[in-house]
Amino acid sequence: MRNYVSGHQADTTEDFLELALGTPVELWLGVEGESEEERAARLDAARDILADYPDLADRAVQVAAQVLDEAGLLRLAPLPTLNAAQRRSLRTGVAA
Numbered sequence: 001m002r003n004y005v006s007g008h009q010a011d012t013t014e015d016f017l018e019l020a021l022g023t024p025v026e027l028w029l030g031v032e033g034e035s036e037e038e039r040a041a042r043l044d045a046a047r048d049i050l051a052d053y054p055d056l057a058d059r060a061v062q063v064a065a066q067v068l069d070e071a072g073l074l075r076l077a078p079l080p081t082l083n084a085a086q087r088r089s090l091r092t093g094v095a096a
Contacts, residue, residue, distance in 0.1 A: 020063045
Protein backbone atom coordinates (compact mmCIF):
# COMPACT_ATOMS: atom_id res chain seq x y z
CA MET A 1 0.00 0.00 0.00
CA ARG A 2 1.31 3.44 -0.90
CA ASN A 3 0.86 6.52 1.23
CA TYR A 4 0.33 9.92 -0.36
CA VAL A 5 0.26 13.29 1.36
CA SER A 6 -0.76 16.25 -0.80
CA GLY A 7 0.19 14.31 -3.90
CA HIS A 8 3.62 13.29 -2.58
CA GLN A 9 4.46 9.67 -1.85
CA ALA A 10 5.66 9.08 1.71
CA ASP A 11 7.24 5.71 2.46
CA THR A 12 9.17 6.34 5.67
CA THR A 13 8.73 8.25 8.90
CA GLU A 14 11.28 10.75 7.61
CA ASP A 15 9.18 11.28 4.48
CA PHE A 16 6.10 12.07 6.59
CA LEU A 17 8.09 14.42 8.82
CA GLU A 18 9.57 16.21 5.81
CA LEU A 19 6.11 16.67 4.33
CA ALA A 20 4.69 17.85 7.66
CA LEU A 21 7.48 20.37 8.21
CA GLY A 22 8.04 21.35 4.61
CA THR A 23 11.80 20.91 4.99
CA PRO A 24 14.16 17.94 5.16
CA VAL A 25 14.72 16.66 8.71
CA GLU A 26 18.50 16.71 8.08
CA LEU A 27 18.34 20.51 7.83
CA TRP A 28 17.49 20.69 11.53
CA LEU A 29 19.31 17.63 12.86
CA GLY A 30 22.38 17.61 10.66
CA VAL A 31 24.06 14.57 9.20
CA GLU A 32 26.76 12.39 10.63
CA GLY A 33 30.24 13.41 9.55
CA GLU A 34 29.36 16.89 8.30
CA SER A 35 32.23 19.37 8.29
CA GLU A 36 32.20 22.63 10.24
CA GLU A 37 31.69 24.47 6.96
CA GLU A 38 28.72 22.26 6.03
CA ARG A 39 27.26 22.70 9.52
CA ALA A 40 27.59 26.49 9.31
CA ALA A 41 25.90 26.53 5.88
CA ARG A 42 23.09 24.26 7.14
CA LEU A 43 22.48 26.45 10.18
CA ASP A 44 22.51 29.58 8.00
CA ALA A 45 19.86 28.03 5.77
CA ALA A 46 17.81 27.02 8.82
CA ARG A 47 17.98 30.58 10.20
CA ASP A 48 16.84 31.97 6.85
CA ILE A 49 13.89 29.56 6.78
CA LEU A 50 12.89 30.45 10.35
CA ALA A 51 13.07 34.14 9.46
CA ASP A 52 10.75 33.55 6.49
CA TYR A 53 8.41 31.19 8.40
CA PRO A 54 8.38 32.18 12.08
CA ASP A 55 5.61 29.65 12.90
CA LEU A 56 7.71 26.72 11.67
CA ALA A 57 9.26 26.02 15.09
CA ASP A 58 5.79 25.81 16.66
CA ARG A 59 4.64 23.52 13.87
CA ALA A 60 7.68 21.27 14.42
CA VAL A 61 6.95 20.99 18.15
CA GLN A 62 3.32 20.22 17.37
CA VAL A 63 4.31 17.43 14.95
CA ALA A 64 6.80 15.99 17.46
CA ALA A 65 4.23 16.06 20.28
CA GLN A 66 1.65 14.37 18.07
CA VAL A 67 4.11 11.62 17.11
CA LEU A 68 5.07 11.06 20.76
CA ASP A 69 1.42 11.00 21.81
CA GLU A 70 0.45 8.52 19.10
CA ALA A 71 3.37 6.30 20.18
CA GLY A 72 2.05 6.39 23.76
CA LEU A 73 5.13 8.17 25.07
CA LEU A 74 3.22 11.09 26.58
CA ARG A 75 0.99 8.95 28.77
CA LEU A 76 2.67 9.52 32.10
CA ALA A 77 1.81 7.82 35.36
CA PRO A 78 1.72 9.80 38.60
CA LEU A 79 4.64 9.40 40.97
CA PRO A 80 3.99 7.46 44.16
CA THR A 81 3.46 9.50 47.31
CA LEU A 82 6.57 9.63 49.51
CA ASN A 83 6.46 9.50 53.28
CA ALA A 84 8.34 12.06 55.42
CA ALA A 85 11.43 9.85 55.82
CA GLN A 86 11.67 9.28 52.06
CA ARG A 87 11.33 13.02 51.32
CA ARG A 88 14.04 13.78 53.91
CA SER A 89 16.39 11.21 52.37
CA LEU A 90 15.89 12.77 48.93
CA ARG A 91 16.79 16.23 50.29
CA THR A 92 19.81 15.07 52.25
CA GLY A 93 21.00 12.29 49.99
CA VAL A 94 21.03 9.85 52.93
CA ALA A 95 18.99 6.65 52.59
CA ALA A 96 16.06 6.36 54.99
